[in-house]
Amino acid sequence: MTVVLSAQQVRKTFGSELVLDDVTLEVPEHSVTVLIGASGSGKSTLLRCINLLEPIDDGRILLDDVDITAVGTDPDAVRRRIGTVFQHFNLFPHLDVLDNITLAPRVVHGVSKDEAEQRAIDLLARFDLTAKTHAFPDRLSGGQQQRVAIIRAIATEPRLLLLDEVTSALDPVLVGEVLELVAELRHDGMTMVVATHEMGFARRVADQVGFLSGGVLHEVGVPEQVIDAPRTPGLQAFLTALRHAGRL
């Protein structure tokens, strides 16, 4: 089993607030790791530490066995190998869908314009977005925007894809189409770390689920175990709360 990402005793503080406390997590190749946990538990922060948008205080993070948190690492080079999609779509409003997708392949990876566009067109066709090829982001529905953002992130063929609550700005109908896309990517063998509040989705696509609470990764395991047979009181309470809210 090849391990793509390995976080080892990662610690992160914002001022005096301890946001990630000794987090250790291994992400095997072609697997989907889903992070769950209450708001403020540190899910986004962990993802942002992985793609080096935030420096960590202690511990280390390995990408393909190379320590990317070591002194002297070029963060741009690391980010070229990690695709990231945020909760808010963050498409570039001045570029149409095609240019949004081809910008990084052309500018960062030196792919020719023709090749980048062909790849983008193939991806758009595959995910039913051909009609939107030349649309600007403000003319897309939320679900379409988020799917374009995901396509943009995979257009550079990243080694690892980080998805941070890619559905939480969407209404329930649109959530479905975005999750469908993520399920397809899993089918393709994309290695992913996904922060989400969608338990049904976690159960369906996750190879392993990690429960974060107060910056501590309390439980990691297969979904059947973590979601259906929680061992820690914190996770039991979290799941009970979700059940009461009708979200489980």
Add this chain to the structure above:
Amino acid sequence: MSEQSRGPYAPSDARIAREAAARRAARRSSMIAAVSTLIVGVVLVVGVTHTPGWDRVQASFFSWDYARQSFPDVVQGLWLNIRVMVVCEVLILGIGLAVALSRTTRSPLLFPLRIAAAAYTDVFRGLPLLLVIFLLGLGVPALRINGLTNSVVVWGAAALVLTYSAYVAEVLRAGIESVHPTQRMAARALGLTPAQTTRHVVLPQAVRRVIPPLLNDLVSLQKDSGLISVLGAIDAIKAAAIDTAMSFNFTPYVVAGALFVLLTIPLARYTDWLSARMASRQQQGGVA
């Protein structure tokens, strides 16, 4: 509602009536506008031409003969203004952009540059343009430094560039800072370097947002190019002044003024059109 049961779309009576009413209202509005414009126009023309003293005003400001006489001189002078405007506009956009980028850079290496850029904009936005023109146009040639040109046109243009670059830099900086930080973050997450992010993501959005105020500054520059006449450069205003000095008739100034206005109108209208278009795009786009 099932799709199959419906025939081809036919507008309802309600829609037909609504559209007819809208057409009637539109016709009525253009009628009212035409009539009121006509009335105001007639009142103005009659009022002005019947004012006592109008004959004298017409003779010394709007004399057809003097206008024809001075026209070639003024146009020749205007050609100098046009060349100064074009060269200055190019330089100003370049320098303004460089200063704006220096002011918004986060690189610690470029910290001194940031301070210098801030000092430059503070000073030159505060200095009266006329004063800068005198300092450079009269002061520098008086130093008689070898290798430096004494051309008042060059020094006058330099004063325009120095002053207007400071304005343009501030406009561009406002644009750069108005781009939401998540845009920069999204670009960095895709692996773009800071420079690539600025070039491909931040600047295009920033410039688009500030095009109306930017063009406004350029319109202003076009007319201020006439200030180099105070240094003795024979531009449109100076040419008009020379003709006026010989005839004591002010028509050449009016000719020069009219030409300046004509020169700025295309840019001003373009600015309006662009602002209107962007406003409507924004509305259609809704929340982006």
